Amino acid sequence: MSDVTVMNRLSARFAELKAEKRAGLVVYTMANDPSYEDGVALLKSLPAAGVDIIELGMPFSDPMADGPAIQAAGLRALASGGSLDRTLDALRAFREDDKSTPVVLMGYYNPIYSKGVAKFAALASAAGADGLIIVDLPPEEAPELTVHLRDHGLHLIFLTAPTTDETRLPTVLEQAGGFLYYVSITGVTGTASANVAVVEQAVARLREKTDLPIAVGFGIKTPAQCAEMAQVADAVVVGSAVVQKLADGLTGDGSAKPGAIDAVVDFVRGLGDAVHAVQK
Amino acid sequence: MPDQTLANSLRSGPDAQGRFGIHGGRFVAETLMPLILDLEQQYLAAQADPAFHAELNHYLKHYVGRPSPLYFAERLTKVLGGAKIYLKREDLNHTGAHKINNCMGQILLAKRMGKTRIIAETGAGQHGVATATVCALMGLDCVIYMGATDIERQMPNVFRMKLLGAEVKPVTSGAGTLKDAMNDALRDWVSNVHNTYYLIGTAAGPHPYPSMVRDFQCIIGEEVKEQLLEQEGRSLPDSLVACVGGGSNAIGLFHPFLDDPSVRIIGVEAGGHGVDTPAHAASLTGGRPGVLHGNRTYLLQDADGQILEAHSISAGLDYPGIGPEHSWLHDIKRVEYVPINDDEAVEAFQRMTKLEGIIPALESSHAIAHAMKLAPTLPGDHVMVVNLSGRGDKDVNTIARAMGEQL
Known part of the structure; x- marks a missing residue:
């Protein structure tokens, strides 16, 4: 519904991908991890490394749906002064150089609710966000937010899971915008890996019910898995593996070793190459 | 306009969305939504079933000692x-x-739903012990999430849970207390949706838990x-x-x-x-x-x-x-x-x-x-x-x- 009226970088990017007959790479990175400056530096290097869409993590003290890698990233971000305001600062800094790469803010509802949903929608839009993924805001609870997002041209992107059955799917699709995020496993981020044949069936089932692009995420860690998923989905999301690559390059006190950001960018480039090599 | 039902009674909440005024609701990840919607239906069916109440009353009288x-x-x-x-x-x-009142009700519901594995969070260990107890009684697998800090200050309860056959999983995220234990229990539930029942110990969490726990208490x-x-x-x-x-x-x-x-x-x-x-x-x-x-x-x-x-x-x-x-x-x-x-x-x-x-x-x-x-x-x-x-x-x-x- 909202999708009809909201045209922004996200809609434009999926149209481009479709025209180029390829899948997109979506990469998640946590704002302020391990510091504000490092976070911004990483963000700015992602598009050139082949990232089509960025998910910018908003740190939260209690990330119930995340596995160990993103939990730790959130704690590092909060310890280095991360907050909703700082995440928006980072996005503004990114937009100074990049006007076309879509950025989706991803996190939990309480910091948004605490800020005030109307105020947040205005701030996020002004900072250059294109969409939101709020893990603990299912469609039943979403109207109090979506009513404000439309005014600001922001998509609310919903997750569907293997447990989302036929009777429930219309409820999810009713307010869904931007793209549909298929959670390929029943689990938290960055743990088990999905079987591509099972995902293919699930994606086919979703396509019968929606024209939205479909991204697949959770548990996708390697270029090989990216290439597999790129055959069946419109976009492939990698989060925990990227965040973990960054964690591997930190010193004991949590600051980035020389070359740590470059190592993450190299890893991401490998994922991008794998996704883009798949012709659809 | 004031809600007519609520104006007549303060006991009729929550509404169909699980709300008490602005509070309550169902703020969970999509993976869990179908589960808590199903739980609500199953609970309503149990509540309407005299056999469920008869079984619960039997255990409350002869096992709990009410x-x-x-x-x-x-x-x-x-x-x-x-x-x-x-x-x-x-x-x-x-x-x-009092924790056992709720555990007795929920374990009978879990059994009715055909669940074979029970998870719970605990702070002081009282809810963990009560959950481990009803799991022993019913012969169901039991995993208790408990903050590492709480484990240290409640050692006797930790050992009681182990004696009762439960696996106690220490939670080291955050400060290692009840809130962190609840985060890890939710992560377990998302990862084991098919056989697992989450037995929440207090009148909180997504609908229908607050009203279900209240009803049992x-x-x-x-x-x-x-x-x-x-x-x-x-x-x-x-x-x-x-x-x-x-x-x-x-x-x-x-x-x-x-x-x-x-x-x-x-x-x-x-x-x-x-x-x-x-x-x-x-x-x-x-x-x-x-x-x-x-x-x-x-x-x-x-x-x-x-x-x-x-x-x-x-x-x-x-x-x-x-x-x-x-x-x-x-x-x-x-x-x-x-x-x-x-x-x-x-x-x-x-x-x-x-x-x-x-x-x-x-x-x-x-x-x-x-x-x-x-x-x-x-x-x-x-x-x-x-x-x-x-x-x-x-x-x-x-x-x-x-x-x-x-x-």
């Missing part, structure tokens, strides 16, 4: 020199606290009505006092009396080192509405909406949130919520033990401390019921430390 006594605390009343104080003796239930208040009629010739007390962490013992006592305006109802929050310090667990007194663990409710949080660590000497009250129905009862001012500090609870623990020969849980000691403040200001014909929600044997080490004694 009804729990309503005991007139004669010496305490005399020393305080005011209101007549009755103690609802939930400490005499099997496993030593309402037996406390319902028994009080009957027992008061027998002992005082009237079914309504003048006041009710209970401690509130998540708030399941309190809502179980309060709910049957919400529509009786003559009954003054008081919930006692954990004031820790004082509500003017950062170290407390009084979410209504010191928090503001937010969203955590599946529901909207009052939460201790910073300006950015990050959840703060709570503090209480009592592990069972050491949680930065509260059940959504309490948040609503606070908003509409039907229930008064007051804080009691650590040192006041420790003193009440000792006075109750010496005066009545009853060792109360540190959680319940918060309610007793407030009753001790209030009773002397009230006339001798004022009948006050205090929920003695659990026994304090688990707390003797903590009390010894607070008294500067080495055990």
